[in-house]
Amino acid sequence: MVDTMQTWRDAAMATFRAVGLPHDRQEAWKYTDVSAIHQRMGADWRKENAPAAAPFLPEFYPKIDGLDAYTIIFFQGRIHVLGLALPAGVDLVPWSTMDQTTACEDLPKVQPDAPLFHAFDALNAGLMDDGVCLRVAAGVLLDKPLYILHLHDDTAHSHVRHRVHLGESSKASIIHHDVALTGEHARLRTSHYHCYLETASTLDHTRVQEFAANDWHFGRLHVEQQQASHFDAHAAELGGEKIRMDICVQLQQASAYCAVHGLFLLHDAQHVDHHIHINHYAPDCSSRQVYRSVLADHSHGVFNGKVHVHRHASGTDAEQHSDNLLLSKNAEIDTKPELEIDHDNVTCSHGATVGQLNADHLFYLRSRGLSEAMSRDILVFAFADALLAVLPDRHIRRYIESIAFNKIPHGTDLLGLLAK
Amino acid sequence: MSDNEALQNELNKHEYAAGFVTDIEQETLAPGLDVSVIRHISNIKREPEWLLNWRLQAFEHWQTMIEPHWPKVDYPAIDYQAISYYSAPKDNSDGPKTLADVDPELLRTYEKLGIPLREQEMLAGVKEIAVDAVFDSVSVATTFKSKLKKAGVIFCPFSEAVQEYPELIQQYLGTVVPASDNFYAALNAAVFTDGSFVFIPKGVRCPMELSTYFRINAANTGQFERTLIIAEEGATVSYLEGCTAPMRDENQLHAAVVELIALDDAYIKYSTVQNWYPGDENGVGGIYNFVTKRGECRGKRARISWTQVETGSAITWKYPSCVLLGDESVGEFYSVAVTSHCQQADTGTKMIHIGKNTRSTIISKGISAGRSQQSYRGLVRIEAQAEGARNHSQCDSLLLGDRCGAHTFPYIEVKNPTAILEHEASTSRIGEDQLFYCQQRGLSEEDATSTIVNGFCKDVFDVLPMEFAVEANRLMELSLEGAVG
Numbered sequence: 001m002v003d004t005m006q007t008w009r010d011a012a013m014a015t016f017r018a019v020g021l022p023h024d025r026q027e028a029w030k031y032t033d034v035s036a037i038h039q040r041m042g043a044d045w046r047k048e049n050a051p052a053a054a055p056f057l058p059e060f061y062p063k064i065d066g067l068d069a070y071t072i073i074f075f076q077g078r079i080h081v082l083g084l085a086l087p088a089g090v091d092l093v094p095w096s097t098m099d100q101t102t103a104c105e106d107l108p109k110v111q112p113d114a115p116l117f118h119a120f121d122a123l124n125a126g127l128m129d130d131g132v133c134l135r136v137a138a139g140v141l142l143d144k145p146l147y148i149l150h151l152h153d154d155t156a157h158s159h160v161r162h163r164v165h166l167g168e169s170s171k172a173s174i175i176h177h178d179v180a181l182t183g184e185h186a187r188l189r190t191s192h193y194h195c196y197l198e199t200a201s202t203l204d205h206t207r208v209q210e211f212a213a214n215d216w217h218f219g220r221l222h223v224e225q226q227q228a229s230h231f232d233a234h235a236a237e238l239g240g241e242k243i244r245m246d247i248c249v250q251l252q253q254a255s256a257y258c259a260v261h262g263l264f265l266l267h268d269a270q271h272v273d274h275h276i277h278i279n280h281y282a283p284d285c286s287s288r289q290v291y292r293s294v295l296a297d298h299s300h301g302v303f304n305g306k307v308h309v310h311r312h313a314s315g316t317d318a319e320q321h322s323d324n325l326l327l328s329k330n331a332e333i334d335t336k337p338e339l340e341i342d343h344d345n346v347t348c349s350h351g352a353t354v355g356q357l358n359a360d361h362l363f364y365l366r367s368r369g370l371s372e373a374m375s376r377d378i379l380v381f382a383f384a385d386a387l388l389a390v391l392p393d394r395h396i397r398r399y400i401e402s403i404a405f406n407k408i409p410h411g412t413d414l415l416g417l418l419a420k
Numbered sequence: 421m422s423d424n425e426a427l428q429n430e431l432n433k434h435e436y437a438a439g440f441v442t443d444i445e446q447e448t449l450a451p452g453l454d455v456s457v458i459r460h461i462s463n464i465k466r467e468p469e470w471l472l473n474w475r476l477q478a479f480e481h482w483q484t485m486i487e488p489h490w491p492k493v494d495y496p497a498i499d500y501q502a503i504s505y506y507s508a509p510k511d512n513s514d515g516p517k518t519l520a521d522v523d524p525e526l527l528r529t530y531e532k533l534g535i536p537l538r539e540q541e542m543l544a545g546v547k548e549i550a551v552d553a554v555f556d557s558v559s560v561a562t563t564f565k566s567k568l569k570k571a572g573v574i575f576c577p578f579s580e581a582v583q584e585y586p587e588l589i590q591q592y593l594g595t596v597v598p599a600s601d602n603f604y605a606a607l608n609a610a611v612f613t614d615g616s617f618v619f620i621p622k623g624v625r626c627p628m629e630l631s632t633y634f635r636i637n638a639a640n641t642g643q644f645e646r647t648l649i650i651a652e653e654g655a656t657v658s659y660l661e662g663c664t665a666p667m668r669d670e671n672q673l674h675a676a677v678v679e680l681i682a683l684d685d686a687y688i689k690y691s692t693v694q695n696w697y698p699g700d701e702n703g704v705g706g707i708y709n710f711v712t713k714r715g716e717c718r719g720k721r722a723r724i725s726w727t728q729v730e731t732g733s734a735i736t737w738k739y740p741s742c743v744l745l746g747d748e749s750v751g752e753f754y755s756v757a758v759t760s761h762c763q764q765a766d767t768g769t770k771m772i773h774i775g776k777n778t779r780s781t782i783i784s785k786g787i788s789a790g791r792s793q794q795s796y797r798g799l800v801r802i803e804a805q806a807e808g809a810r811n812h813s814q815c816d817s818l819l820l821g822d823r824c825g826a827h828t829f830p831y832i833e834v835k836n837p838t839a840i841l842e843h844e845a846s847t848s849r850i851g852e853d854q855l856f857y858c859q860q861r862g863l864s865e866e867d868a869t870s871t872i873v874n875g876f877c878k879d880v881f882d883v884l885p886m887e888f889a890v891e892a893n894r895l896m897e898l899s900l901e902g903a904v905g
Contacts (some may be wrong), residue, residue, distance in 0.1 A: 208446075220801070311822075326834065326837035327837060328837060329836065331835075331837060334831070334832065335830065336842070337828075337845070338828060339817075339827060339828040339829065339847055342825045344785075344821055345822065345849060346848065349844070349845060349847070350845050351843060351845075353842050354802075354841045355839070355840045355841070356837060356838065372711065
C-alpha cells in the first residue's frame with residue numbers, strides 16, 4: 001500500500017527544495033535575513049521529527065487567569081489533550097487521528113502561487129507534526145473561544161498546520177498561544193492556518209507568541225472570505241529571536257470585512273517581520289491593518305502591509321496604520337504600507353509614523369508628581385495598550401498586559417497603580 | 421455613449437502640440453554600441469584621456485549589469501544595439517559661437533516650442549531666463565552667457581565645460597551618481613553626449629533663472645545627457661528643465677543623469693516640466709524616460725528642492741533623491757504626475773538622512789486616467805547617526821476612470837530613535853459631492869473637474885517657479901482635457 005501521507009510530505013519537501021530558501025535580494029525578504037539558519041538551527045532542521053514517544057505533558061505551564069475556553073494542548077507540535085465537550089455542529093479532529101486519505105484531502109494545500117508563499121510554508125507541510133481540522137456547521141455559534149495552547153521545549157523543532165472552516169452564519173473565536181518552556185537550544189518553529197469563511201460567518205483569531213529567546217518562527221495565516229463574512233486577527237509578538245508572519249487575506253465576495261492587528265513589544269536583538277497581503281476581489285469590502293511596535297535595545301521591527309484592489313472591487317474601503325516607537329539608539333523599524341489599486345471607486349488611505357514620546361504628555365505626567373522614568377513607562381504602556389483594548393477577550397488582554405508590564409522597568413509599580 | 425467612452429474620445433482629441441519633426445540635416449552615428457562608439461563620441465567632443473577612461477570603465481561595468489525589472493512597468497525588451505548613440509545637427513561639431521551661427525531652422529523649432537533663444541526678443545517686463553537648448557546629442561545655443569559670467573556664474577553646455585573647466589568637472593563628475601550606480605546611469609556615463617553645467621561660486625545668488633530645454637528630434641536615437649550643478653557656500657540657484665520630442669511610432673530612449681551638489685548654506689531649486697511624447701492613445705510610440713536624479717546636501721544648512729510636473733513619456737522611471745549629509749540640511753520633493761492613455765510611470769523620491777537635524781518634505785500628487793498605470797515609490801531612510809531627523813510625506817492619488825491604476829510603495833527605514841516622521845497617503849476618485857457642489861454653483865462639469873484637480877495639485881503648483889506655473893497649468897488642462905467621469 002502506498003503511504004499516502006508520506007507521498008504528500010514528499011511532494012511538499014520537493015516544493016521546498018525547488019523554491020529554495022528566501023534571500024535578501026527578494027523584495028519580500030529585504031529586511032529579514034535567514035542565511036544564518038544552518039548555523040543557528042544545526043544540521044537537522046530539515047529532517048522530520050521522530051515519531052511521538054509516550055504522551056507526555058509538562059506539569060507546569062502558564063495559565064491564563066479566568067479564561068473560560070475549550071482548551072486543547074499541543075506539545076512539540078503534537079496534540080496531547082483532547083476530549084472536549086464541544087457543542088453540536090462543531091467538529092474538531094487532529095490529523096493524527098484521521099485516516100491518511102481523508103487527512104491528505106483535508107490538509108491545507110501547499111500553494112506556491114499564493115501571495116507571500118515561501119519555502120518555509122512548504123517545509124511546514126513536509127515536516128508537519130500535527131494540527132487540527134476545525135469545522136463549524138452553518139448557523140452554529142461557538143459559545144466559548146477555542147484555546148489552542150502550543151507548548152514547546154528546546155529538544156526539537158516543531159511544525160503545526162491547522163485548518164478552520166466556518167459554515168454559513170457561524171461564529172468562532174480561536175486563541176493561538178505559543179509558549180516555550182525551555183530555550184537553551186535554538187529551535188525552528190513553523191505554523192500554518194488555512195481559514196475558510198463562508199457567507200456571513202465570523203472568525204476571531206488571536207495569536208499570542210512567547211517563544212524562547214533563541215527560537216525562529218515562520219508562520220502563515222491564509223484566509224479566504226465569502227460574502228459578508230467577518231474576520232479579525234490579533235497578534236502579540238512578545239518572544240523569539242527571528243519571527244516572520246505572512247498574513248494573506250482573500251476577500252472573494254462582496255461586503256466582506258477583515259481587520260488585522262499587530263503589536264510588537266521587542267527587546268534585545270529580536271527581529272519581527274509581518275508581511276500582510278489583502279486582496280480585494282469583490283465590491284464593497286473593507287479591510288483594516290493596525291500595527292504598533294515598541295522597539296527597545298537592538299530589536300528590529302518590519303511591517304509590510306499591502307492592499308491590492310482588483311478591477312471589479314468597487315466601493316473598497318481600506319485603511320492601513322503603522323505607528324512605531326523607538327526606545328533605543330540601536331533599534332530599527334522598516335515599514336512599508338503599500339497600495340495597489342486598479343479601480344477608481346475606492347477610498348484607501350494609509351499612514352505611518354515613527355517617533356518618540358510626546359514631550360507635552362511627559363510634562364503633564366511629571367507635573368502630577370511622577371518621576372520621568374515612570375512617566376515614560378506609562379506613555380509606552382498606553383501606546384501599546386491601544387491595541388490590547390480591541391482584543392476580543394479581556395482575560396487575554398490582562399495576560400498580555402502583565403507580560404508587557406514585566407518588560408518595562410517600572411511595570412510592576414504600574415500594575416499596582418492600575419489595580420487600585 | 422457611456423461616460424468612459426466619452427472620456428476616451430475626448431482624450432483622443434488631445435493633440436501633442438510639440439510633436440512635429442524639424443527637417444534638418446543631421447549627422448548621426450550608425451546604430452550600435454561598442455567601445456568604438458564610445459571612443460568616437462569622446463573624440464568628437466575632444467575629451468581628455470581621463471574622461472574617455474571613465475566612460476570605458478562605465479561601459480565595461482554596464483555590460484555586467486542587468487536591466488532593473490522591479491518597477492511596476494511593462495514594456496518589450498530594449499535592443500540597445502538598435503539605437504544610435506549620437507546625433508547632431510550638421511556643422512555643429514565645434515558648437516555655435518553666437519546665435520547668428522545657429523541654423524535658422526533650429527531657431528524656428530525653439531520658437532515654435534515657445535523657448536526664447538534671442539536675448540533681445542525678450543519682452544519688456546518679462547523676467548529674464550538664461551536658456552541652454554539641447555537638440556538630440558548636442559547643445560545648440562546658450563543664452564545670457566556673458567551676463568551670467570559677470571556675476572561669476574558658469575552656465576554652459578557640458579562638452580564646453582569639459583574643455584574650459586576640466587578641473588571642476590574632474591572634481592565633481594560622478595561623485596553624486598557614480599558611473600556604476602545603476603543600469604541606466606552606467607549606460608549614460610558610457611555614452612552621454614551633452615547637457616548643462618552650472619557652477620555658482622561662493623556667496624552668489626544667480627541673477628536669473630537658468631533653464632535647459634531638451635529636444636529629441638532624430639529618429640532611432642537615444643538621448644543621454646548629463647547635468648551637473650554645483651552651488652558653493654551660500655550660493656542660490658533656480659534651474660528649470662523642459663523636454664519635448666516628435667510624435668513617432670517607435671519608442672525612443674532617454675536616459676539622463678542629473679547631479680546636484682550643495683555646499684554650506686547653498687540652495688538649489690531644480691524644477692522640471694517633463695513633456696516627452698507620451699505615445700498615442702493605444703500606447704504606440706513615446707519616450708522611455710529612465711532618469712537618475714540625485715542631489716547631495718554636502719554642507720551645513722544646504723537645501724535642495726526638486727519640483728516636477730510630469731505629463732509626458734510612455735514610461736517613466738525616475739526617483740529624484742536627496743542625500744542629506746550636512747547637519748541641518750533640507751531636502752524637498754514636490755511632484756505632480758499625470759498619466760493618461762497607456763502611459764506608465766513608476767516615480768517617487770528618496771530622502772537619505774545622514775547629518776544631524778536634517779529635514780525633508782515629500783508632497784506627491786498622482787493623477788491617473790485612461791488605461792494608465794502610475795506608482796509612487798519612495799524611500800525615507802534615517803541613518804543611525806542622523807539625530808533629530810524630521811520627515812513629512814504625503815502622497816495622494818486621484819483616479820479618473822475605472823481602467824487606470826494607482827499604486828503606492830513607500831519604504832520607511834528608521835535607525836535613530838530621535839527621528840520623527842509621518843507618512844500619509846490616500847487614493848480616491850473625485851467625489852460626487854464635490855462635483856455636485858461646484859455644479860450647483862454654476863460650473864460646468866468640466867470646469868468643476870478642472871477646479872477640483874487644480875485644488876488637488878495646489879500644494880505643488882504653489883512652489884513652482886512663476887514661469888513654470890503657467891505652463892504646468894496649461895499642460896494639465898491638455899493632458900486631462902475632457903477627463904470628466
